[in-house]
Amino acid sequence: xxxxxxxxxxxxxxxxxxxxxxxxxxxxxxxxxxxxxxxxxxxxxxxxxxxxxxxxxxxxxxxxxxxxxxxxxxxxxxxxxxxxxxxxxxxxxxxxxxxxxxxxxxxxxxxxxxxxxxxxxxxxxxxxxxxxxxxxxxxxxxxxxxxxxxxxxxxxxxxxxxxxxxxxxxxxxxxxxxxxxxxxxxxxxxxxxxxxxxxxxxxxxxxxxxxxxxxxxxxxxxxxxxxxxxxxxxxxxxxxxxxxxxxxxxxxxxxxxxxxxxxxxxxxxxxxxxxxxxxxxxxxxxxxxxxxxxxxxxxxxxxxxxxxxxxxxxxxxxxxxxxxxxxxxx
Numbered sequence: 001x002x003x004x005x006x007x008x009x010x011x012x013x014x015x016x017x018x019x020x021x022x023x024x025x026x027x028x029x030x031x032x033x034x035x036x037x038x039x040x041x042x043x044x045x046x047x048x049x050x051x052x053x054x055x056x057x058x059x060x061x062x063x064x065x066x067x068x069x070x071x072x073x074x075x076x077x078x079x080x081x082x083x084x085x086x087x088x089x090x091x092x093x094x095x096x097x098x099x100x101x102x103x104x105x106x107x108x109x110x111x112x113x114x115x116x117x118x119x120x121x122x123x124x125x126x127x128x129x130x131x132x133x134x135x136x137x138x139x140x141x142x143x144x145x146x147x148x149x150x151x152x153x154x155x156x157x158x159x160x161x162x163x164x165x166x167x168x169x170x171x172x173x174x175x176x177x178x179x180x181x182x183x184x185x186x187x188x189x190x191x192x193x194x195x196x197x198x199x200x201x202x203x204x205x206x207x208x209x210x211x212x213x214x215x216x217x218x219x220x221x222x223x224x225x226x227x228x229x230x231x232x233x234x235x236x237x238x239x240x241x242x243x244x245x246x247x248x249x250x251x252x253x254x255x256x257x258x259x260x261x262x263x264x265x266x267x268x269x270x271x272x273x274x275x276x277x278x279x280x281x282x283x284x285x286x287x288x289x290x291x292x293x294x295x296x297x298x299x300x301x302x303x304x305x306x307x308x309x310x311x312x313x314x315x316x317x318x319x320x321x322x323x324x325x326x327x328x329x330x
Contacts, residue, residue, distance in 0.1 A: 010022065033193045284302070
């Protein structure tokens with residue numbers, strides 16, 4: 001569905017400076033119907049990549065294919081037609097503040113020249129899908145952040161796109177609203193088979209909704225893979241930082257005054273040493289990631305008195321050179 005081949009993108013700010021490299025040697029393939037995440041810190045090149053996919057930027061070199069068509073070689077008229085099949089959700093909603101919810105969703109259909117009858121039918125169905133039928137006559141200023149993003153999602157789906165691009169779609173809303181938005185995106189993907197490409201700096205978003213993920217840093221893709229595999233066995237230091245932060249956030253409510261660490265170890269060591277860990281007073285052990293049948297190891301959270309936590313880490317490290325403390329006391 002989406003294929004980026006040998007992509008390089010540079011920007012020339014002015015004649016007297018060296019070109020700025022935004023993307024370098026990027027290769028990416030996303031299957032039809034997949035929910036794919038692109039994660040990276042600010043300046044990693046995520047937004048530039050997204051602008052290449054919807055044709056707002058052209059690569060300095062390389063090819064961008066969407067739905068079997070090379071977007072990067074299209075003329076403006078072809079691009080306008082192609083973009084009708086590429087929906088876009090924005091971080092700050094990008095709604096028309098002088099138009100009602102109904103009119104915002106209707107706008108892309110009006111631009112596409114649809115009849116009034118078709119617009120009425122489609123807008124009604126879309127507002128029902130995103131749970132905003134009762135707010136059809138409201139203006140954006142009267143909506144919560146989550147409701148605004150739902151309007152944005154409905155608008156993005158108006159022309160029945162094959163691809164939905166989500167640019168930090170949950171960054172401007174609270175955690176509870178984030179969860180409901182991600183659930184809505186999962187349902188849309190399940191019901192329509194639409195391909196979703198999510199740009200984010202939050203690994204928790206990737207974990208919640210994506211099937212595969214690419215990690216970006218300084219314009220390059222530094223790691224790709226199945227989301228659960230990336231969580232079980234992150235290889236690049238940047239990826240480890242993202243995973244570490246997510247694990248810490250997920251356990252923050254249980255931390256309280258106890259010391260705690262997140263440790264990755266082999267399944268064989270965990271199985272062999274489980275009874276020894278369990279018998280330690282003042283120590284709690286929680287499996288965070290991985291299945292007991294996994295061959296790639298599991299992530300554990302060890303919490304309790306500092307001396308007990310350090311003793312447990314020593315037990316695991318003593319048996320397995322691959323045991324790694326991912327977060328917490330060392």
